[in-house]
Amino acid sequence: MRTETDSLGTVEIPQDAAWGSQTQRARENFPITGVAISHYHELVVGLASVKKACALANRDLGGLSDEKAGVISAVCDEIMDGQHHEQFIVDVMQGGAGTSTNMNANEVIANLGLKKLKANIGEYDLLHPNDHVNRSQSTNDVYPTAIRLAVLARIGPLIEAMYNLSKSLNNKATEFDHIMKVGRTQLQDAVPMSLGSEFRGYATTINEDVDRLSDLSRLLTEVNLGGTAIGTRINAPAKFGETAVSHLRDITGEPLSLAKDLIEASSDLGAFVMFSGTLKRVGIKLSKICNDLRLMSSGPRAGIGEIVLPAVQAGSSIMPGKVNPVIPEVVNQVCFQAIGNDLTVTMAAEAGQFQLNAMEPVIIHKVLETMGSLTNAMNVLSDRCIKGIIADEARCQALLENSLVHVTALAPVIGYEAATKLAKYAQAHGLSLQAAAEPALQAEQAQKAIEHMGFNNVGG
Template sequence: MVRLEKDLLGEREVPATVYYGIHTMRALENFPLTEYKVSPVLIKAIALIKKTAAEVNFELGYLTKEKGQAIAQAADEILNGQWQDQFVVDALQGGAGTSTNMNVNEVLANRAIELLGGQKGNYSLVHPLNDVNMHQSTNDVYPTALRIAAIWLLKPLSEGCAALQEALQAKEAAFAGVIKVGRTEMQDAVPIMLGQEFSAYAGAIARDRWRLHKVEERLRQAALGGTAIGTGINANKKYIFMVNDRVRQYAGIGLARAENMIDVIQNADVFVEVSGLLKALAVNLGKISHDLRLLSSGPRAGLRELRLPERQAGSSIMPGKVNPIIPEAVNQTAFHIMASDMAITMAAQSGQLELNAFMPLIAHHLLGSLKILTNAVHILDEFCVQGLTADEEHCRNLLENSQVSVTALVPHIGYDLASKVARRASEENITIRAAALALAVLPAEKLDAILDPRAMTRPGIAGTPK
């Protein structure tokens, strides 16, 4: 069964059972690109705007009560998770998001028609453009919906960062007494407490958490009523004020009508800013994950200072092998986010004159990055960090067999003589203390005070009064 619909370009048969219409059908034909669908969060944000517009237009006398209520009820159904299978256009599309906007318009119109007792496609009851899209343009709806969706997704990501930060701080406390070799450029450097290493990880995530919390402010400018290019053509002035105020209430976030809607519609730099902070979080997650993989390497022939939770068997050919799969997955997520950031950057700078035609690419990558990062933060926290343990004895043995303590001698005997001590220890495979005694650089008692590894993990000169 089909129904016949018309548009500017002619007629098309549309399956009778679907809620979308001819504009969506043409988009399906025109954009068989990625098989990725538009983010459900973005669809909900658009539906929220359509609900608000319908209510305001009814209150201002532009829609009948029956139409306004039917559109609003259909939008509520979408907000409650219904009809997701009707949003079928590809995430990447020409037209600055028009296909997505029309997909939502048609679904809302046809569902509203049903609610009024009509048959899908009878647009004399509720029209996708004349009624659902009244006082709107894709160009003000889509970027505003993207801002709303991004803010909605920022909150769980920020909360996930808070939980990860707490987990890292818990390990900082748990490992406060574990002394080990600190390394620079993959080489032995000076002693450090394992807890101190984790304090640095926690500090990095704390910065990300704060940055993400603050960047929400940049997204709070709504352009509803700006219509095509931000001038507000075809939008009633009362509608402009009312729709922005009510969207803020329904969205539950601090939106405000942009003072310069032309700016908000044509420029996408705010999304680049948000993406840059997501990239910064990805960088920190990737660095932490690399460290966890390295510090847990082995277990017999590697560093083996940390033990990661065992999540699954690691090899189809090597019995007993368990791989660091959670950090590996987080690393891959980090690479993905960095690539998405580049796509967002290029799309934003490619906007021309009064509109950015590449908003669908920005939306796809930005909202996808927010969701993926939230998942990555969660698994790193729950499946890895919380279950980390330290091999304290092995850490201590590595430290005792290293030459990292030689640095503490420099303030007392100078760099050149300390280098001779290090060379002697290396050539004879003895400790720094033994080499220093052999060269008679300092009395044994003084050496013991200087070479206390724990003293080297605190500010000051080891072996001198505090």
């Protein structure tokens, strides 16, 4: 162990750890979720990107020497390449509006920089976490900027997963276009439709939200970097925000812009609320699709049984041969989590007071958790379920022929009341519509019904 001293006293830290006293205190204060910020690779990269941009801006404006800015930048490059992430140890859930996360980054970068300077860890007179790494910055602008970068980094894989799922559904739609089946409303027989059109509808509803997520992610490209404490720009030189954001654009490749009102931008989390709400919308749609798949595949003999899901594992420890729809089931659960996470984000955004929202840590935790889980769930659903679905064409045809759904198409021919009478008679006597036409209707209506069913029956 080594000993560091700060304003609260002395702290014992593992000898080889790159973090310092404030990180160690946070580690002890917040044993909450067991999820360290290093769990979210994109968040750590976002922090390093911000620190590099600020070091370069300070160099440009005379706040840091070329040597110090160069050392900080070099360490940040290593972190952005995936190195040293094990040093980011504080729990993602923390008090202090992200201060512990910011100081974890400051201390790690400073101590790794000291190694490059051939100095000892903790010799902060040469490279200080606050005076140098955090120069012209505050947690109030570093953390909100870093969490936005983390979300922007995850949007690509999420959208790719949506495209992959939509493509799989569209492929099945084409494969199933020729198969007619019973369409249902409120779990009751409704009208005929093709199995292909049902799957195409699923693809369309997933595709709809790709553009929505892309558009909403652009709201996250407005950052408050340079606003320092609550957007006042205190302790930052003139043009620092503009210079730092310019460097950050180059580092990340994101179309970032400096917020016009830094006071407002330091406290408003409306962009996260809207983005999280759309993630919830995706989850709701996805869960509905999985509900349908489970119902359509129910059976195999005592249920609907219109489709057969691929068997991926045994379904019971006691019932031999049973196979469960485990992929749709796990996706359902991911979607429930997304819905609950959105409520957490909503409440956290509402809980801000005055010029800062101290609840940002739980917001980024839940948004990134939802994005990661939905991305994985959609890839699994596509690869391990949708692509392997088989239609039971004979079952679809048998259910259609035994149903009364064609009666809707007869209403314009024989009238709504006669069509209702025909449907009720057929149901009561266990007959097909054609067989029930003559005993149920007057001769003229019966003849019209039989002729229409013979030549104009939807789906043949």
